[in-house]
Amino acid sequence: MTKYGVTRREEITIKIENLSEGQILKNYNALCAELEVEPKKNNSKKAQLKELDRFIEYYKEGHQIIISKIHKVPKEKVNNTGKSSVFAHIMEILILDYLIEKKKQTVVITRNGLLNHIQAINNNYRYCSENVPQLSKVENIEEKIIYDFYNTTNSNFRANFETVLKNLRNKSLIMYEQVKSICTKDHIHRIANEEEKETILQCEKEVLKEMGFNQHLHSISDVRSSPRWKEFKNKFEKKLRQNSYIHHCYLSYKITVNRNYIEDEYEDIFNFTLDEIEKEGLKQELNGTVMDKLMLNAEMRKNKASDPNTSGKMDRYRTKFSYMKDNNKLVGLLIDNDARDITIDIDKMKSESNDINEMHWGDIEKLFS
Secondary structure (H helix, E strand, C coil), X not given: CCCCCCECCCCCCCCHHHCXXXXXXXXXXXXXXXXXXXXXXXXXXXXXXXXXXXXEEEXXXXXXXXXXXXXXXXXXXXXXXXXXXXXXXXXXXXXXXXHHHHCCCEEEECHHHHHHHCCCCCCHHHHHXXXXXXXXXXXXXXHHHHHHHHHHHHHHHHHHHHHHHHHHHHCCCEEEEEEEEEEECCCXXXXXXXXXXXXXXXXXXXXXXXXXXXXXXXXXXXXXXCCCHHHHHHHHHHHHHHHCCEEEEEEEEEEEECCCCHHHHHHHHHCCCCCHHHHHHHHHHHHHHHHHHHHHHHHHHHHHHXXXXXXXXXXXXXXXXXXXXXXXXXXXXXXXXXXXXXXHHHHHHHHHHHHHHHHHHHHHHHHCC
């Protein structure tokens, strides 16, 4: 066992060098033939494919298997506690390390900010969540599938993140609470006071009414999971700026640290202190675990949507032929630490769109000149 709670790699006989990225294989048997291994059945097949996940990333279209990525360094094997507990275990180590590094009694940070710091997500994640229509066009993925990805992924992250914070609270290492933070027009970030909270609530309510949402049937959560979320945010922030000195607001976590004990507990629990190389290794392991977990979740959603005994509002999208391929692409773009910076492509599209709009307005003005 390593000190991170995972087993060391063992020698295996599969011929990964026979595969290439983008390669399309007819079916599972063809994959086995390429790897020069014997096809398995039932649980043995599952174990074989799980082992293969350490070396490559792939997705299925019908029976075909498409190789999307070959890892330069195979992933570590995880122990029998499963991906979820490994994910939480590594996240807890890295969050503890972050809090110790800050050397502060109180830390205020967003969930995505901390997830980005520990490399559970990449820099594209938050930016693209606010530019779904442009991401849809750049990557040729339906908006509904992107919103589905963000809704389910955010839910998973929130649950795991809060589980880690609760574990640390139960160990009397931290106290935490969710708070509303603001950014003023002078670019000062701080926690909102009571008067500012009331202003925020008033602006939210007014925009909900203006957009035609039923105040008895629709909540902010309903709007957040709808395609109108960006429209709501823009109108809300515009109203907030008109009625206050607040530029925008957001949810944060206020974490109070037990500085007298957190370092001792950290070393007692894990019996080591991370150096930079080990820290990067853990972040890479966490990132790979997140990608695996999200693809497994996507496959479960697709299988559930295909079950005739169940029904859901997203079923017609989750049963599409391209659903797994699209999710694989989104995981690669928004989670993978090696992803290219897609914000450049989206900024370019937004800029071109603005230029076209200005040209249209110019043509209209000519009619009246």
